[in-house]
Amino acid sequence: MTVSPLFELRGVCKDFPGVKALDNVSFEINAGEVHMLVGENGAGKSTLMKILCGAYRADEGTFFQNGQQVRIDNPADARRFGIAVIFQEFTLVPYLDIAQNIFLGREFSSRVPGLIDRRRIHAEAKRVLDLIGFHIDPRTPVHKLGVAQQQMVEIAKALSQDARILVMDEPTAALSDRETELLFAMIERLKKKGVAIIYISHRLSEVFALGDRITVLRDGRKIGSLLPAETTPDQLVTQMVGRPVDATYTRPSRPTPGEVVLEVKNLSGPSGFSDVNLTVCAGEIVGLCGLVGSGRTEVARAIFGADHVSTGEIRLDGKRISASAEDSVRRGMALIPENRKAQGLALARSIGDNIVLVGLRKLFPSGIFAPRRAIKAARAVIDKLRIATPSPRRLVATLSGGNQQKVVVGKWLNADAKFYIFDEPTRGIDVGAKAEIFRLLDGLVHNGAAILMISSEQIEIVHICDRAYVMRSGRIAGELKHHELTEANIVRLGIHQ
């Protein structure tokens, strides 16, 4: 006896100008199942989910609910079938309370005509929150909640609309470890209640920890549906990128390190680090690792001059620099921050504008902007980094996360910096894009630049760096030369003894 899946998409195709976003993709979800959807940036995961929730219309394809053919032409259709999406950007109103957010647009009417029944809204909200085990006063304004709590409110909102299929798009991207555990516990509860969950993730660990089934998309095609027990992380990555994981990036040979470019002596600062000594030479990539909170980012910001320093000195090319970001940039230092949306990109401008922004002085020495030369320079970067866009004139906001990160990094190709600090350059991007970012870093050091790279992923440090410093509680716990640079050594130095 075969049971029809709760919801099924068959043979879905979707074309965008110049791109085949989805090519004959089929996907099904059962009640009480967590179905992982994985793939590189641009593989078609988001497009598929937007078709499922009615935001896009498929060019071809049929939909079935419990075996019955149905149509999804708009978001209202999807809602009627119990499909709800928790987007990464929440749809919450900060200065309304939790209850009013849950029932936004569906407020209960009071007996007085025109007014809403706030008491009933609060009571109903309390009921939904209790149902998912989120114990909080529904009168709390949403702006007072953390990201994880806001996510819980989104989930409550979806369930209050009788959602039976919940789509979550990288729900742990902004959560701490503790919050992630709470989310996972909630997902388990929802499963028991028979809610089907489609979970998009880039983190292999959670794909295996949570998933009942895994579907891999690549370049708009479905590569396969797997059971976690029957596959390994390596096999999964191979399916995602289409090539063996070890081949994603091989580090080319590097030139012998040249002169010392950056020298930091006995640096201490109020943001929580002390007595930091480190050097970075020309043609070298040096890792700065340690646990989150060990002071890595603080040291990097202090070196760049963005934060105060209490004692110690920083020398660039042997010359002492005053701790101001302006001075640092003038002398050829560059900091590529971790939070790309807030600190690294002009979202309302085109990809080309963003790319040439840093190198304006070098590209246009006369001071007059030449659009053609700018587009040409931008195209060169786009090709080099394989940024997925038909034109440099497109807005940066239209790119996926990984491609945005490539733009953040890529704009420095046009700059003249001789010393770069990269703070988590690969955060939130997929395996293929990572390799391209690494290729870029290699290109920079080949041209004689020096790089200090912060990363939480030890494997990356091992793969790409020549040396690494490991921080622990605001101090340098040790330096690892190239032959000592292993994941085990990084962990050993970074953890409290």
Added chain:
Amino acid sequence: MSTTALPAQIARVPGVAIALIALCIVFVLTSPGFATSPNIANVLTQSTILLLLALPMTLIIMTEGLDLSIGAVLTFASIILAITAVSTGSLALAFAAALAVGLCFGFLNGALIAVFDIPPFITTLGTLGIAQGLSLVVTDGQSVVGIPRSIETIYSGTAAGIPLPIILAALAYAVTHALLYHTRFGAYVFALGGNREALKVAGISVRGMLIRVYAFGGLMAGFAALLMTARLNSAHPTAGIGMEFDAIAAIAVGGTSFERGNGWLLGTLLGVITVGVLRNGLNLLAIPSSVQVACVGGLVIAALFIDGLRGEQ
């Protein structure tokens, strides 16, 4: 609460309350006429017109919008009211005409902003010019006089010993409060500034809501025109100039943020009274109105400075 240390309790008092108390202390000490009951009634009565403009403006600012035209629309509505009253002799008809003028301008603002996506600053700067220009064209720059004298009772009359304008303003405040905190419309105002995507996802028309917010602003400008005309017993083509400045100032002093739909209606009420107290106190000290404008500007910066200082803690 009694266990909380006093400094911590003070830190929770909003900047507008501190500004208001500080101003009252200064004027009590410097001008003997300030703390008399006729003067206090006077301050409150004079603040009513400003409140009628500041209430809807608070909602507009909460949508991350702005209405610069509100003073000019008040002026034009007041002129139409006066002309209608003089030519027909009917005050009811005249009032209806003023409300209609306000509503039309509000609707025009909302439509231009919501449908044609013109930024509120530009849109309402444009309609400010239109309303101001029409006022001058229609009147040829002269005051409109000869309105039936009975109109004066709206501004100078009392009910149960309370001046009528204060009763009308209290009514307007109560209605706006209910609108903002107890209706769907109010919830959507928070959402317009806080997260428009949330409205779209909930299937609510962002355009429709924006038009209503600006239409409400226009209607209230028409309402304010009744009080203004009753007060002057005539209409002047320059009567409402700069009132948008005082309204925005009062709202800023009252702690409404210009971002993310963070508004506080009671703060606006306190802000309006603070601006009223400041102007009244300066009048009593015989300080010219040009200097008063500068003082209102200083008040805005001072109040936001206090809030900013405490926000950092």
